[in-house]
Amino acid sequence: MAVNFLYPEYEAVRNADRCIVCRACERQCANGAHEYLPDGGRMACDDARCVNCHRCVSLCPTRALKIVRSGNTYKENSNWTGETINELYKQAGSGGVLLSGMGNPKNYPVYFDKILLNASQVTNPSIDPLREPMETRVVLGAKPRSIERDENGKLKNNLPPRLSLSMPVMFSAMSYGSLSYNAHESLARAAEELGILYNTGEGGLHENLYRYGANTIVQVASGRFGVHPQYLNSGAAIEIKMGQGAKPGIGGHLPGTKIVGDISRTRMIPEGSDAISPAPHHDIYSIEDLRQLVYSLKEASGYQKPVIVKIAAVHNVAAIASGIARSGADILAIDGFRGGTGAAPTRMRDHVGIPIELALAGVDTRLRDEGIRDRVSIVVGGSIRSSADLVKAVALGADCVYIGTGALLAMGCHLCRTCYAGKCNWGIATQIPELVKRLNPDIGYMRLVNLLTAWRHEIKEMMGGMGINSIESLKGNRLMLRGVGLNEKELEILGIQHAGE
Amino acid sequence: MRREGDIRIPSGCAISGIIDKSGRRMSGETIIRSIAVMHDRSNGLGGGFAAYGIYPEYKDYYALHIFYDSVPAKKECEDFLERHFDIINLSKIPTRKMKEITDEPLIWRYFVTPLPTKLADSQLEEREFTAKCVFRINTRIGGAYIFSGGKNMGVFKAVGFPEDVGRFYRLEEYEGWCFTAHGRYPTNTPGWWGGAHPFALLDYSVVHNGEISSYDANRRAIEMYGYTCTLQTDTEVITYIIDYLHRKQGLTFREIASVIAAPFWQTIGRMAPEEREVHEYLRVMFSAQLITGPFSILVGFEGGLMALNDRLKLRSMVVGEKGDTVYIASEEAAIRAVEPDLDTVWAPRGGQPVILCLNGGEARWR
Helix, strand or coil: CHHHCCCCCEEEEECCCCCCCCCHHHHHCCCCCEEEECCCCEEEECHHHCCCCCHHHHHCCCCCEEEEECCCCCCCCCCCCHHHHHHHHHHHHHCCCCEECCCCCCCCCCHHHHEEECCCCCCCCCCCCCCCCCECCEEECCCCCCCCECCCCCECCCCCCCEEECCCEEECCCCECCECHHHHHHHHHHHHHHCCCEECCCCCCCHHHHHHHHHEEEEECCCCCCCCHHHHCCCCEEEEECCCCCCCCCCEEECHHHCCHHHHHHHCCCCCCCEEECCCCCCCCCHHHHHHHHHHHHHHCCCCCCEEEEEECCCCHHHHHHHHHCCCCCEEEEECCCCCCCCEEHHHHHHCCCCHHHHHHHHHHHHHHCCCHHHCEEEEECCCCCHHHHHHHHHHCCCEEEECHHHHHHHCCCCCCCHHHCECCCCCCECCHHHHCCCCHHHHHHHHHHHHHHHHHHHHHHHHHCCCCEHHHCCCCHHHEEECCCCHHHHHHHCCEECCC | CCCECCECCCEEEEEEEEEECCCCCEECHHHHHHHHCCHHHCCCCCEEEEEECCCHHHCCCEEEEEEECCHHHHHHHHHHHHHHEEEEEEEECCCCCCCCCCCCCEEEEEEEEECHHHHHHHCCCHHHHHHHHHHHHHHHCCCEEEEECCECEEEEEECCCHHHHHHHCCHHHCEECEEEEEEEEECCCCCCHHHCCCEEECCEEEEEEECCCCHHHHHHHHHHHCCCCCCCCHHHHHHHHHHHHHHHCCCCHHHHHHHHCCCCHHHHHCCCHHHHHHHHHHHHHCHHHCCCCCEEEEEEECCEEEEEECCCCCCCCEEEEECCEEEEECCHHHHHCCCCCCCEEECCCCCCCEEEEHHHCCCCCC
């Protein structure tokens, strides 16, 4: 039916004068958008197949290709936008739930962009990180209420197990299966070199990567895929995933087409079977059940590993955080509504959850009001896009941040948001061997190291400007922040003053 | 113009301190002469002194020094004190009328001890009970402000140049074994005496020169433990941190110095294993009490005095010694003015605490 036809939103424009018909674009496109026309001895492109991943654009040797907005438009309507109309047509045609990849792209406020940082002038000096030590090391974990001494008055080390990071960043949970082996290897090696941690996600841990255990967080999610005693004891910490910012309230679904070979083995499920993670953990229907899982995992790992509980930022996140802080968890991870994913129902991704800036500020304030902020460290993600976002998050009260989308971009992702199709032309979110090998782990790992090395320099510059030489003194230091263009309520929730005050 | 506490006001400053480690008492005259030398480091908007060992006849009683804005505030505060304490003695604090010091509030002094029944009911230790009462009055009774509340010590402060403040309070008539002094250079014009320094809680008093960059991190962390920062000043939050670490956690002053002016991780990494373990522990356990940005502080306490610079030494501080007497000041001139013939003069390194205890005593841990 003609109504099923949706004009492509983007089109590949080829400059015929530059094109040498090398057919590189054709070979690079897993979606089959480019085609060689032998009759005319020229290339053609089916824009309807193009996902706008820029693989062909990047590899075209003569810069003959570019992707532009097609410009085709319905009669303009602020209420019924073209996107809204197209989505409705798709559902009327298929009867299905709309699926999307990556984080919420909608035009909601990005509070990080409405917060400004301070710098020292006159009354105290800024500090030059090239001349003076500038400390970015953080230690995550719970703290005891008071010190203890032995009979000689010597301080006892009564700190529970903790994580020590060279800088307050970790790679957030992205499973082997949703990501390629090469992507996982890149993350693991980069974490080791940087002195930080990466997170297995709910896909188990490939046996080759056990050697990076000291830099690995192993995740336990509602499907419990790949969980066994050796796995739990192989990492530096264990994360219980209760929720994800991209799709709060629902579980996950890795299609059977991705459950092949080592992935099937690592997840401990048969090849070709769909890996379905239920929406809730079916042994956790309330906070007291969570406490039992926290302690089950601590028992299983001999009380040697900190336990992280990851939740999505939802309306009552502060109350949930308060419960988690008393559950025995050592670290609380909060994922904002802009957090990424390989696949999520579009409506969940775009309409459920709250911004991480507000969730973080609310949780930090609440835990301090209750006098229990010391009981957990707070890690936030979804989404931290730059070192400036990171610095603002720490000043709002975070101990550390998680980056996922940013790490994928460093490895080559162009944010085409089609991960769920499994045909990632950049070799990241795919299991097709010829695509996977496009991501060279030697290069992927190096680019991740470069990214965070650059961030570390920037963080030090910003801290130095504020006259702060240890990131610990930035944590929760909201006096270093000012809002611009925010209303009184937003400022109150963020716990900051407006610029000019 | 908003009053101190409603707004955060950064200040530059001068500090000076003198302690006789043998416990021999000296007149307050010396400290006035010392701080007067650094006249240009303050701007006439705040000065004050802390004096230890000045009330030997009442040494077992808390000496409360209180500013009142009005007679009704005094009445309300005294009613509260009578319900919670046995008041052994009360009087106006003697002052001298002088043209340099104006707009003085009512300034009263009470020697008190907690009522045994009230204390027992509260299930608190005596000092905690007293501290809680001080917080209660300062936050709940408008127009009453307790600015000193330790045993055998007292704070004297006002809006004015420090040497004038000393004369105003007739400090030369007091004798103590330790004095500290502060001249303030705030970046506004506060009209309130409570904003002057030293800041004190129980027998802890702090004079501070600097502007710390960790302020809000420190404030929000310490407020979790039952402290209320009403003045928004560095000195206030530093005092609470010291009270928390010393009285509540039981750290020694040397350990406290390792917390608030912690050695850099790279320095810790070079230490011998046993020492490294202690410093790592303190940095992790009390990371929110690390203070960054420039500071030089003198911390008076029951039985001694600690001087400490920030770990980069972003503020000047000099120590001079003569026999049992130790002088510490922002400038060497302030020491030379009162003791030209010193045995030694030296500048402590950033983060290196100078801890001076009476009669060779050690700063206690619980």
